[in-house]
Amino acid sequence: xxxxxxxxxxxxxxxxxxxxxxxxxxxxxxxxxxxxxxxxxxxxxxxxxxxxxxxxxxxxxxxxxxxxxxxxxxxxxxxxxxxxxxxxxxxxxxxxxxxxxxxxxxxxxxxxxxxxxxxxx
Amino acid sequence: xxxxxxxxxxxxxxxxxxxxxxxxxxxxxxxxxxxxxxxxxxxxxxxxxxxxxxxxxxxxxxxxxxxxxxxxxxxxxxxxxxxxxxxxxxxxxxxxxxxxxxxxxxxxxxxxxxxxxxxxxxxxxxxxxxxxxxxxxxxxxxxxxxxxxxxxxxxxxxxxxxxxxxxxxxxxxxxxxxxxx
Numbered sequence: 001x002x003x004x005x006x007x008x009x010x011x012x013x014x015x016x017x018x019x020x021x022x023x024x025x026x027x028x029x030x031x032x033x034x035x036x037x038x039x040x041x042x043x044x045x046x047x048x049x050x051x052x053x054x055x056x057x058x059x060x061x062x063x064x065x066x067x068x069x070x071x072x073x074x075x076x077x078x079x080x081x082x083x084x085x086x087x088x089x090x091x092x093x094x095x096x097x098x099x100x101x102x103x104x105x106x107x108x109x110x111x112x113x114x115x116x117x118x119x120x121x
Numbered sequence: 122x123x124x125x126x127x128x129x130x131x132x133x134x135x136x137x138x139x140x141x142x143x144x145x146x147x148x149x150x151x152x153x154x155x156x157x158x159x160x161x162x163x164x165x166x167x168x169x170x171x172x173x174x175x176x177x178x179x180x181x182x183x184x185x186x187x188x189x190x191x192x193x194x195x196x197x198x199x200x201x202x203x204x205x206x207x208x209x210x211x212x213x214x215x216x217x218x219x220x221x222x223x224x225x226x227x228x229x230x231x232x233x234x235x236x237x238x239x240x241x242x243x244x245x246x247x248x249x250x251x252x253x254x255x256x257x258x259x260x261x262x263x264x265x266x267x268x269x270x271x272x273x274x275x276x277x278x279x280x281x282x283x284x285x286x287x288x289x290x291x292x293x294x295x296x297x298x299x300x301x302x
Contacts, residue, residue, distance in 0.1 A: 068299060
């Protein structure tokens with residue numbers, strides 16, 4: 001158990017160092033640079049033209065289907081990880097089983113494509 | 122009762138190096154999660170609430186890893202933070218009026234929200250206490266992703282393939298419900 005936690009501690013230390021390095025440089029930058037904010041400077045950036053309307057705008061409801069499909073395929077990825085961790089051990093058997101798994105889920109993608117939901121309008 | 126829980130925690134704190142580190146990490150995670158959870162329900166901005174939820178869910182993932190359940194922890198990050206919160210943010214973006222500061226959402230339904238929160242706490246807490254009681258967590262060995270793969274590809278190969286059919290049904294059902302025409 002301690003070996004296991006130590007290997008995860010490496011991740012924590014690495015993440016902490018990454019945050020510390022970026023924080024140090026950004027902090028030093030904000031200490032050194034001159035700060036003379038004008039209304040034009042703090043305005044939201046929108047491809048070089050003056051921004052129109054509020055920060056928030058309502059998206060089209062049709063894009064919700066993309067988010068829903070993303071959740072489903074994310075769950076599929078969760079099942080692929082244990083297979084990938086022992087890829088050599090399962091060999092051909094594992095490959096066929098995973099191919100069936102992915103094929104059945106790909107039918108859903110095919111269904112969405114046939115129902116013309118994948119077009120970006 | 123709180124004093125008793127503190128004493129038990131102190132007892133296991135004394136029994137080994139790993140346990141000390143585990144307890145310190147758990148304490149930090151718990152404090153961060155409680156603060157983030159409180160900010161989540163008190164903030165007036167729905168988008169900020171969803172982002173505070175990310176901190177709480179990341180803390181849950183950290184606790185899973187502390188308990189040696191790395192697969193569940195990674196799944197927590199991948200599915201809950203990566204997909205469910207994105208779905209929440211999508212839902213907020215698609216809804217008119219819910220964006221930005223919203224005072225109305227804060228007043229009317231507060232009493233009902235407290236009632237639902239207490240009910241969920243009692244039901245889930247009661248269920249956990251009822252089924253596990255004071256059974257000790259197995260601290261000796263972590264459950265590795267490769268072992269979970271071994272179980273799936275030997276004992277549970279048929280349920281594994283059935284899961285793909287279940288996910289397919291969920292996907293097609295979601296498409297049918299979400300479609301306008």
